Amino acid sequence: MIFYGTSSSKLKNGKLPNVECPNCNNITSMTYTVFGKYAYLYWIPVFPTGKVNVLECDSCKRTYDLKELPENIKRKFEVEKHTGIPFLHFSGLAIIAGIIALVGYWNGVDKENQAKYIVEPQIGDVYSVKGSSVGHYTAMKVTEVTNDSVHVIFSDYEVDKRSGIDQVNKAAYYTDQIDSFSKADIVSLFEEETIYDIDRD
Numbered sequence: 162m163i164f165y166g167t168s169s170s171k172l173k174n175g176k177l178p179n180v181e182c183p184n185c186n187n188i189t190s191m192t193y194t195v196f197g198k199y200a201y202l203y204w205i206p207v208f209p210t211g212k213v214n215v216l217e218c219d220s221c222k223r224t225y226d227l228k229e230l231p232e233n234i235k236r237k238f239e240v241e242k243h244t245g246i247p248f249l250h251f252s253g254l255a256i257i258a259g260i261i262a263l264v265g266y267w268n269g270v271d272k273e274n275q276a277k278y279i280v281e282p283q284i285g286d287v288y289s290v291k292g293s294s295v296g297h298y299t300a301m302k303v304t305e306v307t308n309d310s311v312h313v314i315f316s317d318y319e320v321d322k323r324s325g326i327d328q329v330n331k332a333a334y335y336t337d338q339i340d341s342f343s344k345a346d347i348v349s350l351f352e353e354e355t356i357y358d359i360d361r362d
């Protein structure tokens with residue numbers, strides 16, 4: 162479940178002197194408060210979504226949304242307030258950008274490692290491979306490596322998700338039958354993405 166929503170925080174408040182309240186008709190002052198609204202994700206403010214301006218008559222205490230007030234008060238308010246959007250409301254963006262960069266880095270490292278693993282297979286390597294039909298995937302485990310050959314066993318089961326190999330990579334699921342590939346064949350299978358992932362403990 163993604164916890165998402167909007168919230169607001171107080172950015173600024175102050176007073177507008179000498180304005181006429183539409184409710185009590187006194188020439189009085191109004192206290193204004195600017196709220197910054199922001200979207201949040203898991204309690205982290207992600208980006209600002211706007212501002213709400215609330216004004217309260219200091220005489221009759223009636224509160225207004227700025228939109229409800231006459232033009233002359235709106236103009237006076239615009240001159241009074243010069244409110245920036247606090248940096249805090251953007252902090253979530255920075256965190257998310259950081260996570261994306263980190264995942265990209267890990268993926269890059271992972272791809273580099275796989276390119277190494279495929280040319281130097283080790284006993285216990287688990288290859289994610291395309292299965293017997295399109296959209297099916299299974300696991301292939303290295304059981305022996307010789308000078309030029311790689312001996313493997315296949316899982317008896319297939320999954321319909323590329324990322325679901327863990328479900329079929331269970332010791333009990335592997336057949337006893339051993340298949341052999343030349344090391345060059347293994348590299349070709351990786352290059353053509355029949356072998357699309359390599360897991361080494």
Ligand SMILES: [Zn+2]
Binds near residue numbers: 219
């Ligand atoms: Zn009033």
